[in-house]
Amino acid sequence: MMILSDGAAAPPDLCGGAVAIGNFDGVHRGHQAVIRAAVDWARARQAPALVATFDPHPSRFFRPESTPFALTTLAQRLRLIESLGADAAMVIPFTRELAGLSAEEFVDTWLMALLKPRHLVTGADFSFGHRRSGNAETLRELGKARGFSTEALSPVVDGGGVVSSTRVREALVAGDVEEAARLLTRPFAIRGPVVHGDKRGRTIGVPTANMELGDYLRPRFGVYAVEVLLPDGAVAGGVANLGIRPMFTPPRLLLETWIFDWEGDLYGQEVEVRLIRFLRDERKLSGMEALKAQIAEDARAARDALAQVSTHSSSSPRNPGSGR
Known part of the structure; x- marks a missing residue:
């Protein structure tokens, strides 16, 4: 084109x-x-x-x-x-x-x-x-x-209402990413370069790809099951925290994604993170041990959610535009 x-x-x-x-x-x-x-x-x-x-x-x-x-x-x-x-x-x-x-x-x-x-x-x-x-x-x-x-x-x-950008935004602000995806015919996706963060995740075995949101709408802050389109075109599952990271100071708005079963250096490269399911609100935990336990629980929930989506997709093909 x-x-x-x-x-x-x-x-x-x-x-x-x-x-x-x-x-x-x-x-x-x-x-x-x-x-x-x-x-x-x-x-x-x-x-x-x-x-x-x-x-x-x-x-x-x-x-x-x-x-x-x-x-x-x-x-x-x-x-x-x-x-x-x-x-x-x-x-x-x-x-x-x-x-x-x-x-x-x-x-x-x-x-x-x-x-x-x-x-x-x-x-x-x-x-x-x-x-x-x-x-x-x-x-x-x-x-x-x-x-x-x-x-x-x-x-x-x-669904009794006009399909509009406003309606999509309202769904995302509410954390209803499934409704947003239905209106868009594909998951809402944030695309941008991976930036350097505090690198705390790698110290607890959870390295994250960090992205700034720029001009994107701010969806509901919290933890999401996600799909990640990598620079080579491969798609991987993951779990992401979108928000200001209340456990750490100073607050910094980031999308932090742990990509499952993948290793590599993404700094400076563009990835696309697709929000598949909202799992929970962002919250402050008591310490690093509590954070590690919560991340493990979030990862299990994200894998379960992605497996359900994959099972449904195998019998109900996605809209051809959903890969964009």
């Missing part, structure tokens, strides 16, 4: 197709429906399928001091978009200049000039332009004058 950034125009062979446009943070089931509609329209006409997304998220631009809330990094988002069949993705930098464009100026400057679409797909609640002045109806009217058709998809409804 070609990535278009910094205002680069699509080459001629990627113009004249379908474009799905949105923030797409999380690429959840609702986002997938929008992207697949664009891909289906394009494939039926042997035309290119593109996705236009924004970075940073508009909410991050307007409220930089807000609590971190990202469900994916840009790199994760692009890999997920590629897995849905897009031929190219345009990353539109959300800047002060972009925020000041009218709806018409945005369409002419970014869509018509750079992508020349024949068809645009959005969610029904999509808004754009200065002070969110444009919506799906605006897009339809602009399309009439510029020669492109539009499609505004109704929200995907599941």
